[in-house]
Amino acid sequence: MTAALDELPPLNVRTVPLDAAPDLIAHLPPTAPTAWLRGGEGLVGWGEAVRVELAAEEAPRGTGRFSTASAALERLAAGAGTGDAVGLPGTGLVAFGGFSFDARSPGSVLVVPRVVVGRRWGRSWLTTIAPAGEPPPDTGGAAPPPAPVGPLTWRTGSLSAGAWRDAVGAAVERIRAGQLDKVVMARDVVAEARSGIDPRTLLTRLGRDYPDCYTFAVDGMVGATPELLLRRHGDEVASLVLAGTRPRGATPEEDARLADELESSAKDREEHRYAIDSLRATLAPLCATVEAPERPGLLRLANVQHLASRARARLRPGASTLDVVAAMHPTAAVGGTPTTAAMELIGDLEGMDRGRYAGPVGWIDGSGNGEWAIALRCAHVRGPRARLFAGCGIVAGSDPDAEVAEADAKLRVMREALTD
Numbered sequence: 402m403t404a405a406l407d408e409l410p411p412l413n414v415r416t417v418p419l420d421a422a423p424d425l426i427a428h429l430p431p432t433a434p435t436a437w438l439r440g441g442e443g444l445v446g447w448g449e450a451v452r453v454e455l456a457a458e459e460a461p462r463g464t465g466r467f468s469t470a471s472a473a474l475e476r477l478a479a480g481a482g483t484g485d486a487v488g489l490p491g492t493g494l495v496a497f498g499g500f501s502f503d504a505r506s507p508g509s510v511l512v513v514p515r516v517v518v519g520r521r522w523g524r525s526w527l528t529t530i531a532p533a534g535e536p537p538p539d540t541g542g543a544a545p546p547p548a549p550v551g552p553l554t555w556r557t558g559s560l561s562a563g564a565w566r567d568a569v570g571a572a573v574e575r576i577r578a579g580q581l582d583k584v585v586m587a588r589d590v591v592a593e594a595r596s597g598i599d600p601r602t603l604l605t606r607l608g609r610d611y612p613d614c615y616t617f618a619v620d621g622m623v624g625a626t627p628e629l630l631l632r633r634h635g636d637e638v639a640s641l642v643l644a645g646t647r648p649r650g651a652t653p654e655e656d657a658r659l660a661d662e663l664e665s666s667a668k669d670r671e672e673h674r675y676a677i678d679s680l681r682a683t684l685a686p687l688c689a690t691v692e693a694p695e696r697p698g699l700l701r702l703a704n705v706q707h708l709a710s711r712a713r714a715r716l717r718p719g720a721s722t723l724d725v726v727a728a729m730h731p732t733a734a735v736g737g738t739p740t741t742a743a744m745e746l747i748g749d750l751e752g753m754d755r756g757r758y759a760g761p762v763g764w765i766d767g768s769g770n771g772e773w774a775i776a777l778r779c780a781h782v783r784g785p786r787a788r789l790f791a792g793c794g795i796v797a798g799s800d801p802d803a804e805v806a807e808a809d810a811k812l813r814v815m816r817e818a819l820t821d
């Protein structure tokens with residue numbers, strides 16, 4: 402049911418342990434599955450006990466959709482009758498959410514599934530959630546196996562590769578003219594299948610090819626993102642900041658050369674520094690401590706390698722998880738520096754609505770524990786159509802042709818997941 406804030410139903414929530422380790426994707430039905438997976442653990446869900454659609458806002462950096470989601474979750478948690486026999490992050494009441502990149506775009510949503518199957522730290526559980534007065538949901542029989550995608554037709558998205566290259570060139574000029582330091586420019590491409598795309602097929606391939614990423618499906622956004630915005634357990638917060646990218650090499654020698662080049666590149670270190678500085682500045686007022694390394698390390702994925710920094714922080718009492726997510730978004734990794742100038746330039750040059758691409762995606766439980774990532778390396782999948790997105794950080798030293806190649810490397814994640 403789609404509910405307004407003052408009509409949220411009381412929920413009956415029950416979590417029981419499962420003895421056997423479930424194959425999480427195998428539990429999912431083909432339509433509207435919800436998933437958050439990494440390394441064989443995570444959460445999957447289906448059905449909708451409650452759906453809260455979060456209205457578009459007037460200002461590009463509005464945070465109303467996060468505070469409405471936070472208030473909705475608080476009310477649901479306060480009104481829920483819960484029997485939780487497991488008591489881990491992700492048991493009991495759980496909501497999945499996806500937020501638009503730009504607050505003016507519609508589509509932000511919070512969904513509480515009817516059934517959630519989870520696995521964490523080697524323990525597994527089943528949660529059922531039903532509006533009070535309704536019978537508990539059917540926890541499902543055997544789901545049909547994931548279906549192949551079939552032949553695809555590829556179409557140009559909002560801008561052709563050539564037009565996007567020119568837009569990147571224009572962004573470089575604005576940066577060189579001193580209007581801003583960094584902007585992340587993104588593009589989209591569209592794939593059309595002959596029949597409805599089964600998101601479970603994509604989830605299976607993404608989990609296999611990108612085991613270090615968070616594989617997700619939330620209300621039609623499907624992808625495998627490496628970029629953890631925030632993991633919260635109690636008052637502890639962790640974040641993984643990525644900025645600065647090279648492709649993987651075809652041989653170990655070429656791979657090592659590209660990694661060396663990335664780690665010693667002044668342009669990439671500058672791009673990375675903007676992202677770390679913005680993280681520190683955002684977390685400082687909300688956290689008692691923030692720790693981030695002086696020098697980034699390297700994160701190697703199947704398609705690209707990134708400069709990566711793992712940050713840790715301790716939240717001050719009273720800080721709500723979604724308020725912290727709101728404060729962090731958009732990071733310099735997906736917006737730019739300074740943020741407002743970057744958002745304006747994105748609006749001027751990108752020629753598309755990003756929707757929920759590059760917005761926060763994740764889950765939160767009734768106690769505020771949760772994991773939120775930036776929706777990257779993903780597509781909006783609806784029926785037979787998938788709209789894929791990828792973006793690149795642009796600074797004064799960026800070469801538009803290299804950025805076209807980098808966007809292609811990032812699009813590869815979903816291109817391959819869609820290819821039988």
Ligand SMILES: C=C(O[C@@H]1C=C(C(=O)O)C=C[C@H]1O)C(=O)O
Pocket residue numbers: 585587628643644645646707734735777778790791792793794795811
């Ligand atoms: C914007 C994307 O990726 C971001 C941009 C990066 C870069 O420019 O080096 C690296 C990782 C991400 O923070 C994307 O994948 O679409």
